[in-house]
Amino acid sequence: MPHDPDPPPAKRFKPGSVFFRLDKNKPGMLLPRKGNATTPIEVQRKQLPIYQAKPQLLNQLRQLHNAILIGETGSGKTTQIPQYLYEAGIGRQGIIAITQPRRVAAISLAGRVAEEKRTQLGKLVGYTVRFEDVTSSETKLKFMTDGMLLREAIGDPLLLRYTVVVLDEAHERTVHTDVLFGVVKTAQRRLMSATMDVDLFSEYFNKSPVLYLEGRQHPIQIYYTKQAQSDYLQAALVSVFQIHQEAPPSHDILVFMTGQEEIEALARTCRDIAKHLPDGCGPMVVIPLYASLPPAQQLRVFQPAPKGSRKVILSTNIAETSVTISGIKYVIDTGMVKAKRFNPDSGLEVLAVQRVSKAQAWQRAGRAGREDSGSCYRLYTEQEFDSLIPMTVPEIQRCNLAGVMLQLMALGIPDVMNFDFMSKPSPEAVRSAVEHLELLGAVERKEGQVFLTALGKKMASFPLEPRYAKTILLSPDYSCSEEILTIVSLLSVDTVLYNPPARREEVLAARKKFTSSEGDHITLLNIYRAFKKEWCRENFVNSRNMGLVKDVQAQLKDICLKLNLKLESCGPDTGNVRHCLAHGMFVNAAELQPDGSYLALDTHQPVAIHPSSVLFQAKPAYVVFNELLHTSRCYMRDLCLVDADWLLEAAPEYFADMSHFVCLFSEA
């Protein structure tokens, strides 16, 4: 591979946090803490790059009501800014909220800041994430997931409990952060409309002051290929071994790839080749990294390789943001990522391998420079890099909006169709979402406006996709709320099924005991009913995810109790469960055709049973399914056997419209 050095880019900043002050009261008295500089933790704080900027920063923040902070990696902004605000008395009258896209980040940051403040976690400094609330009446600095703040906003749309909201990692543009942009902006405008010119906020953060912070990122040498590579996997393989032969063994390599399958394949190839290397080449430890890997195996990336060996990590984009590995000297970037796209016309999410954005490529490169200078080998040409889109399309423009729209309405936003998104989703996507909610009975249209129905209000109280919430609300009618709660919990977390590809036969044999001819939902229910902690390993069940299912189920049960929903079990009569699922999921129905293929009943699109389904070999006449996944074909995943009558009865008008008919009655 040619090594053409490319001058490192001009100073780049990692896009950072959005800071909002929600109080219009004058900032409180300045109360600078006389730091005790003899203690290591305070020395550490003062050594952070942000410390130099502190006086200037506070001066600016004191005068501003919102700001965008751009801080390079390692500037210390996330841990220090909340403390500075508090120490300076900005927003001290209430609570300072700092949101994070990920639970682990919220928890560990709270821990770190509590340590710096020398207080017990849950007192002055606390955190709130799903299933865990470590705060008290004393808490003034509250770290939380963005999803959690959004949930809280349903009861408190103006976020009156908070005086300052810091939306950290705003550049990641998660759906939750994007919705919060609008919520926080509304809250702020309401509070400040008396004094502030609303026009200042008319253009999202464009006119908001931007403050820059220097960081500690080390220089990274970027290399491009001379020619475009037709096979990025081959190129990655060649690059790994080229580095392996030339670089000192203590320099670890991180390779960014797209998915489990190609990672496992390349891992095997690397291990094979590494066995037959010439003398002078040290051994190589190849470690795959992707989300569905069991936790114990994920932890392997943090273990140093034995002395003299090189660690080579083959990772999905999980290592871009979620997992930070130290000691990486070389990054190999295939330039590809597997990502979701959404087609509002078909309502179909497509999972496709595509090119990364420039921002993503820089993020990947940055992983080589966390402790020291490093190198990034891009397996594409500089021209190809130039043609990449600058920023990743925000997720809000790539996903089904039904849940977001329901939540916005529950927040009491007056005109959800025209909600002030920072990046507006297409009108088709908004319309498709509202139509979906209408079909579920969650919203009604009156004079061109959409309103939440009583059912919709109840649906919004569940932290679930609307159709799951609907199915739960229907379940008392079928005397199977216990079973539906379990099934919905199972479906709303990552799969509890552990499928190591190398042990496929064993997996199939172990799963046979639970397999139901009624489909995947009932099979999952069987597994849940048989679940015991100690049997997970032999039954290829992911015990961590199963534990999460229990937590989710308890949470949903709690909400059901608050809504006075009757909780009962249908016992062995799983027909009731399927009847209820048919009623709740009728939009996702498919019908067997005379030629043995399937058609989705809503779009008339050809669909197929995914090979992972227990119904893969079967030919049920009618099924409902959880999701469509477009990979090599359009696959239905998680299927449940249903009767045609149940579908008709669930939505007579929907199916009475001839355009929805395929041959619902024609073949007996």
Add this chain to the structure above:
DNA sequence: CCCCGGCAA
């Protein structure tokens, strides 16, 4: 008819 990036409520 043969298979899955990553968060989160």
